[in-house]
Amino acid sequence: MKPEEIVKFLQGLGMSEYEAKTYAALSMSDSMKAGELSKRADVPQSKIYWVLEDLIEKQLVEVSEGKPKEYRVVPADIGLKRMIEEKERSIVSVKSGLKEVSRYLKPAKGSETSTGIWTVRGRNWVEFFNKASDMIGKSRKYVYGVTRDFSRSAKLTHVVQSAVKRGVKVRVLGMQEIDEENYLKAKWFVEHGAELKIIEASLHPRIVIVDGKEVLLRLDHDQKKKEDFPFSSVWSEDPGLVRVFDTYVKNLWENTGEVDLKKVEMSITG
Numbered sequence: 001m002k003p004e005e006i007v008k009f010l011q012g013l014g015m016s017e018y019e020a021k022t023y024a025a026l027s028m029s030d031s032m033k034a035g036e037l038s039k040r041a042d043v044p045q046s047k048i049y050w051v052l053e054d055l056i057e058k059q060l061v062e063v064s065e066g067k068p069k070e071y072r073v074v075p076a077d078i079g080l081k082r083m084i085e086e087k088e089r090s091i092v093s094v095k096s097g098l099k100e101v102s103r104y105l106k107p108a109k110g111s112e113t114s115t116g117i118w119t120v121r122g123r124n125w126v127e128f129f130n131k132a133s134d135m136i137g138k139s140r141k142y143v144y145g146v147t148r149d150f151s152r153s154a155k156l157t158h159v160v161q162s163a164v165k166r167g168v169k170v171r172v173l174g175m176q177e178i179d180e181e182n183y184l185k186a187k188w189f190v191e192h193g194a195e196l197k198i199i200e201a202s203l204h205p206r207i208v209i210v211d212g213k214e215v216l217l218r219l220d221h222d223q224k225k226k227e228d229f230p231f232s233s234v235w236s237e238d239p240g241l242v243r244v245f246d247t248y249v250k251n252l253w254e255n256t257g258e259v260d261l262k263k264v265e266m267s268i269t270g
Contacts, residue, residue, distance in 0.1 A: 013083045017140055018043045018051045018167035023060060023073060031064070031072040047167045054166065058083070128206070128218050128233045129153040135210045135235075136160060142169040144249045146199070146207040150174060150185035164193035171253055174198045178264045190261055197256040207249055213237055215245045 010020035025041035038048040055061035206218035
């Protein structure tokens with residue numbers, strides 16, 4: 001098999017792209033240090049330790065206690081066999097429970113799905129965050145988010161951290177200047193590995209784009225209100241629609257300057 005085929009196979013077992021690249025590169029050597037492995041696997045130095053920790057936790061990689069540490073793969077007939085068995089058990093479990101569960105699954109009140117487009121109308125912001133979280137939880141390459149005040153739910157907090165940890169590029173575009181009110185929320189994203197920019201657009205939908213495959217929009221019925229206002233959420237994986245918003249948000253990002261949080265902090269603290 002070619003290296004790229006091995007990586008795809010490993011991703012099919014549930015590894016992230018960086019995990020698969022790291023495991024594949026490491027399997028071609030008796031052991032390697034993290035720095036060398038980063039180059040061999042084409043995984044950023046800033047991510048390689050996180051990736052290795054995940055592989056160790058999954059019992060796919062072992063580490064020596066020397067200085068510097070060296071890493072080696074657990075034999076495939078042990079480590080990968082375990083992953084395959086877990087995947088098989090998962091499939092069996094899903095199949096056996098599908099009929100029973102499907103009797104209880106009903107569309108959420110106010111929601112509908114038509115021709116690949118999911119919509120929700122109302123005031124329940126949790127539904128929007130849950131949908132965004134589900135998307136980000138499946139991300140493999142990148143996530144773009146357009147937000148007004150950098151708000152997040154507990155679930156969204158978890159999936160963003162997990163995405164960054166597995167090597168996903170998370171980029172957040174704020175719709176207003178960072179001030180004393182939203183500074184700590186914005187700072188959280190930067191401290192947890194996300195990139196941050198400000199577009200200064202008071203009238204703009206919230207947008208989440210994942211891997212150029214899915215788009216989620218939140219259309220506020222009253223752009224000026226911050227609380228207790230109705231809105232509509234729209235999700236789609238239609239290739240044409242996703243491509244339009246994917247290109248749009250990427251252009252926004254490329255044509256927007258970086259944010260210097262240190263300067264912002266100095267201006268806030270005086």
